[in-house]
Amino acid sequence: MHQVASQLPAEAVASQTRPLLVLENLGKRFGSLQALQDVSLDFRVGEVQCLLGENGAGKSTLCNLIFGVYRPDDGLMRFAGREWVPAGPAEALDSGIAMVHQHFSLVPRMTVVENLMLGQSRGLLQHRAFAAKIRSIAESFGFSLDPEAVVGELSVGERQRAEIVKCLMREPRLLVLDEPTAVLPPDEIGSLLDICRRVADSGRAVILVTHKLAEIAKVADRVAVLRGGRVVAKAEMATADMGALVRAMVGREVKSLDVALSESGAASAPPVSAGDAPRPRALVCDGITVKDRHDAVRLDNFTLEIRAGEIVGLAGVEGNGQSELGMVLAGLQRPAAGRFFIGETELTEAGPAAVTAAGGGIVPEDRHAVACVTAMSVAENMYLNKLDRFTRFGLLRRNALNQAARGLMQEFDVRAAGADVAFSGLSGGNQQKAVLARELTLDPLVALVAAQPTRGLDINAVEAVYRQIRAAARRGVGVLLISSELDELIAVADRIVVLYRGRLVGERPAEPGERAAIGALMSGHGL
Template identity: 60%
Template sequence: MHAAFAPAIAVAVAAASSSVEAGRLRLNNVGKRFGAMAALDGVSLDIRAGEIHCLLGENGAGKSTLCNLVFGVHAPDSGSMLLDGAPYRPRGPADALASGIAMVHQHFSLVEDASVADNLLLGQSRGLLKRREAGARIRALAAQYGLELDPDAMIADLSVGERQRVEIIKCLMREPRLLVLDEPTAVLLPDEIAALLAVCRKVADSGCGVVLVTHKLAEIRQVADRVTVLRGGRTVASSTAPANDIDSLVAAMIARDPKASTMPAAPAAPRRALSSDVRDEVLQVDGLTVRDAHGALRLDNVTLIVNRHEIVGIAGVEGNGQSELAAALSGMTKPAAGRFFVNGRPLAGSAPQEITRAGVGIVPEDRHAVGCVTGLSVAENIFLNQLHKFTRRGMLDRSAMRAAARGLMQRFDVRAASEDVAFGGLSGGNQQKAVLARELTQDNLALLIAAQPTRGLDVGAVEAVYNHIRAARDRGVAVLLISSELDDLLAVADRIVVLYRGRIMGVCPAGPEQRARIGAMMAGQSHD
């Protein structure tokens, strides 16, 4: 820990004793290894009944591993856990659930060809499924938490954000005594975030312990009773006054000066005036319309332009057409109507490979499903669309590919034991950075479509990702940035387009002064 901020945190830790009831879950010197890598090394942690305990840490710091130990996904190699004073060593998630511990995971565990209601009844109902009663309860919970959700919808038809809502409600239906939430607010509106955090507070006030993994400093200021910081699998700092210790906690997390910025850096160049020269138009979208498998309209007559040297942000609550827009532009979905062009080349309905060859880089919102091949190595994933660079007389020069991958891993801060490890073994944030490295380094890159590119990343990695995206913009790449993080869009984009129920609700320049206007449009109120 840096000496500059240790005293403030130490004082806060010393004052910890009596603010909340103690002893819900205690980890004593817990360690966990995966091969030669120590994911957790001697971690001790006290999660108290009646508190909201936030975990901070860079990607790969051990947060998800710790949560998975608590939920029984992995077993610790050393140390012990106590639940309400009794030894706790779950043999699997079923044991954890039976013990009153529920968890919302980063990666979803839903049955795609079943309805929302059926997914929520799995493991919670014996005998005949009471779908009508379940639907009523789901609607009540969704209304209470401000999470719009249709119990009869099929999981396969839901966006990433809507699937996240299903996971949150599935967890809350169990009324747990320990609630573990891994980045649960990434897809919610500010008002919905406030509502969910208020629910967390009510749950804690009832005597339940709440563990919240978040990278959003505003959430920590608002709701955290205590914060623990992990770095390199070790506990490096904690605080019982996190609202006052934010700078020091972030500095402990990323091991740098507390005065260093933890928010996206200021744009590398001034925001550009909107171009009216058609020669600057890279992406032209004309009346694009998308329907789902049931014929429901998900994207309705969308028309927009993205110019060279411009970042256009797409704002909106998850489930309002952003996912469908990205899928259509990347070739994953065939539009029902409309066209789009990249540098004048018509691409609507084209295969993803053809769109890539046209100079389009795609950072998908679901990196696991469509952004990578988890069984291949990091190096192979980074060069999935550029393997021809390393082909000599029909043979793949793996030595050259590995050397090039090491360079990109260093440049984009992709942390792994080596470039040869399986991509699926990386943390979610490191997987996202590797996908970004692949897409941003295409030789003929003209357009970058980035959907939720910083989801699951820590504050230091968020800053690095946006610096890379700005650098691409500054060298002439057109960028379409889709994000549920309004603060990010306000700080990074040149223009913001707001989608509501599949239609463009309005367009405005980016900037903090536009927050209220954009928020109103996200809620369905036109301000144009």
Template identity: 35%
Template sequence: MTPPTTSPPTDAGTLAVELHGITKRFPGVVANHDIDITVRRGTVHALVGENGAGKSTLMKILYGMQKPDEGTITLDGEQVSLSSPADAISRGIGMVHQHFMLADNLTVLENVVLGAEKLHGIGGGARRKILEISQAYHLNVRPDVLVEELGVADRQRVEILKVLYRGARTLILDEPTAVLVPQEVDALFDNLRELKAEGLTVIFISHKLGEVLSVADDITVIRRGTTVASVHPSETSPKQLAELMVGSELPTPETRESTVTDTAMLRVVDLNLSATDSDGVCRTVLDGIGFTIHKGEVLGVAGVEGNGQAELVEAIMGIRDPDGGEIVLDTDDISHAPTRTRRESGIGYIPEDRHRHALLLESPLWENRMLGHVTEKPNSGRFLLNLKGARQDTERIVREYDVRTPGIEVTAASLSGGNQQKLIVGREMSHRPKLLIAAHPTRGVDVGAQAQIWDQIREARREGLAVLLISADLDELIGLSDTLRVMYRGRLVADADPATITPEELGSAMTGAASGHLEHHPESPESVQDDEHVQDDEHVQGNEAPEDGESR
């Protein structure tokens, strides 16, 4: 069936989506129970709730990926049955997933038309349609650029254009701001307002309640699988929304007391790493990286994704072998040591992508508890695995870290993203690491899980844990960090005092607009420069990163 084209603006009072009495059961758990949601045409409708509340299951039902056990779906006044995403697309529903579904080695045009070749062909007609949609909604998409050359914000716009190209009139956006800096969030919200002005409908799933209140026209709150409230943004606050979601106040990552000692736990000296891209070209991805993290210190690294943070983590973990430089843990040079040795020496690791690097999704929770720590207690004795010990400790982690699960025998895939993350954090903290590498530790988790993870990091920090924190959540970076550094194009280009820097100033530095020591100047315009030509003004005090080991 050919997807309908985008409809003209319609009255915001008409209903685009009506979900009544939606119930979905899985073995051992009821994901959705008697959910009722009505979404007005031409509005941004936010869906909020803690991890495991049932948001993802509900959206999978609306997108045809799951069939409800009970309840009805009505689209534009017509009751429908959706058996697949193709059915949903044909009815004007499009979904942009939190993890982008783009092929890096293809151009934007090729990604957009893939699977929809019959609509406008694969040549001039497709290009004209892409440019027409891009111009209509101010998406600024370039059809002939390879996706691997795009930043996160541009990739997200491609995903939005892809669903519009297929005729979507209702867009489901799952955690669309999770990896964006403040300036990119503002640009995305401008795009959403353009979509709304043209009569399109957006269902916006997010855990960032301040953003929800700034962009949404209506908000539905889900808790424990059912709807508990429908509110208007003007009638509520982040604090009240948090209480509706999890029954507690909105947490803050703010850390007041300093626990930084003089004892160095991790020293990275002049670290260099090169990599070969898809065209066979060798490029530098880490260029002279140097820093020191002390016991009791959280070093936060800010940067737009793709500027070397992932490669830095992989070099410290032993996944990549550096071309030069030193990595010293405590007093041991681990520059070229195997990953297992580094793990046994006391490095805890919360990976950026939990599905690819932290979990075996089709294995039970107790097996996942052993990952990365197979040679350590309680998972093994001197020579053999201790399966009983692993199971018992998994039960403890589930209990202490509030992992919502029917039991430890269920697969990791059956847990919500936030509960998967709590299991990972519990596993890593259970081995009392000397150094914790935390890459986006609260990405995609609700405010309750956020508070638990922050508390665990703060508590371990008080006991002397050194933490390398990489996050796209700038409030989290500023709130948890003792020292802040900015990474841009493989170099540490700037540092800042977490006590004075604002998210907007930090976000500006992440895009390459400033370097050196970032000072807070509330009444002065921000200086703008690139990473090669440094302007001499009051905001920029040199283009060299601070000396190795220097803390602010």
């Protein structure tokens, strides 16, 4: 029992021996796809229970059953001793279950405080008091969150923090977090895990879905592993074998990323020696400067050259200009100054279609906002920039489109009931793999800009994504890899540049021995 628990009333401590939520033989189908089958688990107050599993294993489906988004087809649930069949998320919230989703639910044009005030119908709402409460909760995480900031102008990490604060304001009995750390930089993940621990110790239950084993080791009391919609392993963390959990999750032995990539032969292009002719330029950024609506500089004189076949990692804590750079290179935002080229083509004033036509593949950090149309099918999204290949007399040849998409789905391991199902029905990881498949198969592909490409992906998928990226580099594609996952950058990139407060502050070789130096630059030390 943790120390905080000893401060609870006797009846609260006693209740920690009873499960708050019980699932018995739970099953859920989507058409012919059996998403969950015979899932039996319990979740206890005072505990953090983690759910492990590959993308598409059923973790998000399970969370959505608990939260009332879906209804089970088989089995039953009991919450607080009573049968639990919620009519929807509103009933779940009223009953004391809150959920932080993978995908954002905030209104982009509204401020943080306006978003968090939505749906709060108890009494007269005071803007100033609400804003103060937001600041207070954010400070307990160890980060700042401006209640007056417009959500659409926040980075992905800042928007996720707002979602977490929104959830915690309801003081839930059961807190469900579906991949909450996927968008957080390393120095903030520990703060979030501390909050999970404190929420559990205060007499609540916490369900945490994550792919990061280090997080599980730090915070979990128990862990359950899903594979193919079934529970294949359960363990008490005090005695758990982490290797066995990983094997249960993926069904095989897993090597480290750098070893797996080297054994696959998907190495990046060899370094150019002094006697070699220089490879052509794939991507050039020349003094790019971006300002926000308040005229504050968010990206300052960003200058970088990437050659064909080279992978350059861009490291930095989120919110330091990466999002703005990605928007400029995608043709979605005009810089205040500077210019950029793909190959020899200047695209500073061009739009997304021109970037694609010039050979620019873009994998944005927020796939829902700018990378896909969730109401369209998987096939339509995977060929969104090449649908003209499947039209005849102005009509879309769906059979041909679906057949081509099935081939891409197999190549990139995109798991879905079919190519014609709605893109919104895919798990977050499978959506990401579909976007990657579309961008990596551009013809021509001169430069790839990949922002947080493995966010929300499991171990197998991370390995597959980087294998595909390094294979593209071998074909002569220049790659800008933007990630807050420093270990991944070191394993994949040829060199790493660091962005801090909108400025490039240094460049280091992508070698394990440089990790401390790169980390220092990311935090602003040693400048």
